[in-house]
Amino acid sequence: MSVFNAILKSTKACLVTIIVYFSVFALFGNISAKATATTKDTMFEDSVVKVAITDNDNSALSQGLVDYLKETQNVVDPQTTSLVEMNDNVRFLIYDYALIIPEDFSERAKAGETEDLLEFVAPGATAPQFLLTEKIRTYMQDVMVYLNSGYSEEEAIALTKENMIKLSDTKATVMDTSDENHRSFYTGMFTFNGYTLLMILCISISSVLGFTKDKDVKNRISVSGMHFKTRNAATIGAVFCLGFVITAAVVLFVAIMGISYTNEKLPFYCIDVFALMLVGIGMAYMISAITTNENIINMVTNMFVLSMSFFCGVFIDLQFLSPAIVKFAHFLPLYWYTATIRLINDTPIDKILGKTFFEYLLIELLFAGLFFAAGLIISKKKEQYAV
Numbered sequence: 001m002s003v004f005n006a007i008l009k010s011t012k013a014c015l016v017t018i019i020v021y022f023s024v025f026a027l028f029g030n031i032s033a034k035a036t037a038t039t040k041d042t043m044f045e046d047s048v049v050k051v052a053i054t055d056n057d058n059s060a061l062s063q064g065l066v067d068y069l070k071e072t073q074n075v076v077d078p079q080t081t082s083l084v085e086m087n088d089n090v091r092f093l094i095y096d097y098a099l100i101i102p103e104d105f106s107e108r109a110k111a112g113e114t115e116d117l118l119e120f121v122a123p124g125a126t127a128p129q130f131l132l133t134e135k136i137r138t139y140m141q142d143v144m145v146y147l148n149s150g151y152s153e154e155e156a157i158a159l160t161k162e163n164m165i166k167l168s169d170t171k172a173t174v175m176d177t178s179d180e181n182h183r184s185f186y187t188g189m190f191t192f193n194g195y196t197l198l199m200i201l202c203i204s205i206s207s208v209l210g211f212t213k214d215k216d217v218k219n220r221i222s223v224s225g226m227h228f229k230t231r232n233a234a235t236i237g238a239v240f241c242l243g244f245v246i247t248a249a250v251v252l253f254v255a256i257m258g259i260s261y262t263n264e265k266l267p268f269y270c271i272d273v274f275a276l277m278l279v280g281i282g283m284a285y286m287i288s289a290i291t292t293n294e295n296i297i298n299m300v301t302n303m304f305v306l307s308m309s310f311f312c313g314v315f316i317d318l319q320f321l322s323p324a325i326v327k328f329a330h331f332l333p334l335y336w337y338t339a340t341i342r343l344i345n346d347t348p349i350d351k352i353l354g355k356t357f358f359e360y361l362l363i364e365l366l367f368a369g370l371f372f373a374a375g376l377i378i379s380k381k382k383e384q385y386a387v
Helices: 003-038 060-072 083-091 105-108 128-146 153-168 185-212 215-222 228-257 268-288 295-313 323-329 333-346 355-384
Strands: 050-054 075-077 097-101 118-120
Touching: 003 185, 003 228, 050 060, 050 295, 060 075, 060 097, 060 105, 060 153, 060 333, 083 097, 083 118, 097 128, 105 215, 118 153, 128 153, 185 228, 185 268, 185 333, 228 268, 268 295, 268 355, 295 323, 295 333, 333 355
Parallel strands: 050 075, 050 097
Antiparallel strands: 097 118
16 A cells, blocks of 8 residues: 555646646636537527618618618628628628618619629628528518519518518527537537546656656665565556546536536446546556656657647547548547547437447557557566666
């Protein structure tokens, strides 16, 4: 127990590092997860659009359209007549949508023309913008139906406005029950966790294992009378205990932060996270075999984990990476961790425990074993050549 306790006490030296990376996870992971989370009942909901209108016709028909939009949308002054400036204003979100009514709008509409009656700037970029374009077209079609049915222009405008406002009282919501079209809060949190958990495990456990290789510490342990197997068992137990506590803290934090998000898949995410824990411990053992210098440990860990995070879909979604990079990522353990996260997110809960899920976990465990084997080989070689 003395070796076990001594190793655990040595973690005080890297306590600041653990707190810093855990804080990074708590802050940025939470922000990222909430920003990207979507639910099945809020994939799209109709909303009010900020519209800039330029009425160059100033006819009863154009004024009727403007009045209708003022009652259903947020109409603002475009502050310019330049198409280029309007486009820039839409692009930089000064307003969401620009509508230009040309001088001959009323004449062409009454003549029966339906194509290109109005000019739109950046319509259809978002679902509400697209829906607004369709509402305007519907408005014009209804007006023309009333005019062609013998109603006066004033009556056609009034009736159309009344019907369209009634229609606007109905909120449009797009429902989608497919899991693969949604990203849960847990998916966002555990994906970002791939970076922070590996950083914490690699730095803290490498430092702890480096502590056991210090000459003074080794001499004290060797004269303690403790059997070689007992000493190794205590070291392994302390390392896995540290890894388990850190990983359990991460899982508990995610569970607390995601308490408002209904999701029954948390146990499957936990399985994947604990598989990543073994990968992190294996990496830490390999790094500690390479060096016991804390500065070099930090440098190697940052270089390795940061690179994997960019290549494997933690910081950048895989759809934005080139096929060559994605193929290369298959040779990195973090890719299979994020692949398992995506599988859990996209698959109905009753179908997760299948062949693919266990294959991904097995690959992660193989990487963990590979890192342990590499660490053993490096340690043996260093002992052989007295490095």
